[in-house]
Amino acid sequence: MNLVELRGITKDYRLGRTTVTALRGVDLVIQKGEFTVVMGPSGSGKSTLLNIIGCLDQPTAGSYLLDGVPVGERDFDKLAEVRNRKIGFIFQLFNLIPVLDVIENIEFPCLMRKGEREPASSLRRRVEELAGDVGLTPFLKHKPDELSGGQRQRVAIARALITRPELVLADEPTANLDSATSEQIIELMLKLNQEKGVTFVFSTHDPRVMHHARRVVHIADGKIAPQADGEARSPGAVTRAV
Numbered sequence: 282m283n284l285v286e287l288r289g290i291t292k293d294y295r296l297g298r299t300t301v302t303a304l305r306g307v308d309l310v311i312q313k314g315e316f317t318v319v320m321g322p323s324g325s326g327k328s329t330l331l332n333i334i335g336c337l338d339q340p341t342a343g344s345y346l347l348d349g350v351p352v353g354e355r356d357f358d359k360l361a362e363v364r365n366r367k368i369g370f371i372f373q374l375f376n377l378i379p380v381l382d383v384i385e386n387i388e389f390p391c392l393m394r395k396g397e398r399e400p401a402s403s404l405r406r407r408v409e410e411l412a413g414d415v416g417l418t419p420f421l422k423h424k425p426d427e428l429s430g431g432q433r434q435r436v437a438i439a440r441a442l443i444t445r446p447e448l449v450l451a452d453e454p455t456a457n458l459d460s461a462t463s464e465q466i467i468e469l470m471l472k473l474n475q476e477k478g479v480t481f482v483f484s485t486h487d488p489r490v491m492h493h494a495r496r497v498v499h500i501a502d503g504k505i506a507p508q509a510d511g512e513a514r515s516p517g518a519v520t521r522a523v
């Protein structure tokens with residue numbers, strides 16, 4: 282089942298009189314349950330691609346089906362709702378709220394939601410369970426500045442999962458971590474992908490993380506390198522397109 286289906290996606294940024302083309306006709310299909318690494322050098326279009334997949338930005342041209350529904354046809358409020366309900370984000374700079382402790386940071390997206398609220402006790406139970414899943418049980422009352430980089434990113438991972446999203450987007454989540462910590466963070470995401478069935482799209486410019494990936498999509502200069510047919514679709518395939 283296709284969760285993300287991008288066809289001919291182009292993105293232009295206009296800066297005064299000049300136009301920067303960040304994506305040039307990207308076709309990409311991501312199935313439910315996949316763990317996909319988008320690999321490319323700085324400036325290749327990774328963040329632009331993830332922002333479009335995450336409905337944080339809209340393409341200049343092309344079509345996007347999210348869970349079978351065209352994204353372009355939704356109005357802005359509807360898009361924000363879809364984003365809240367279906368998508369979790371993990372960022373390079375963690376983006377935690379400094380005055381909140383670990384528990385409060387993780388539960389934050391649920392408090393921001395419209396509609397019926399989950400009872401506080403049930404939410405708290407889920408937060409504590411998820412904090413346990415990512416190895417943060419001893420740190421529940423710590424503020425972000427009392428945590429290491431790896432621990433902060435664990436908070437961000439739990440925060441991305443608390444709303445039970447179908448899709449988690451991680452834009453260079455290991456760029457600010459040392460290599461041993463990066464490996465642990467990737468292993469943790471793979472474990473969550475396998476145990477909870479959450480679909481992950483993870484971007485990086487670090488080829489060292491590639492051996493963890495079950496599917497690698499290479500992006501350069503706003504284009505995705507062609508992939509061998511079939512190989513790219515099957516979960517578990519590592520595609521090394523040149």
Ligand SMILES: Nc1ncnc2c1ncn2[C@@H]1O[C@H](COP(=O)(O)OP(=O)(O)O)[C@@H](O)[C@H]1O
Nearest residue numbers: 294301302303322323324325326327328329330
């Ligand atoms: N908001 C923006 N305004 C203008 N140009 C941008 C903007 N965001 C990205 N770009 C340009 O688009 C290209 C792709 O950028 P980006 O998606 O951030 O790449 P990556 O995440 O792989 O480093 C780069 O040339 C970058 O300078």
Ligand SMILES: [Mg+2]
Nearest residue numbers: 327328329453
């Ligand atoms: Mg980027």
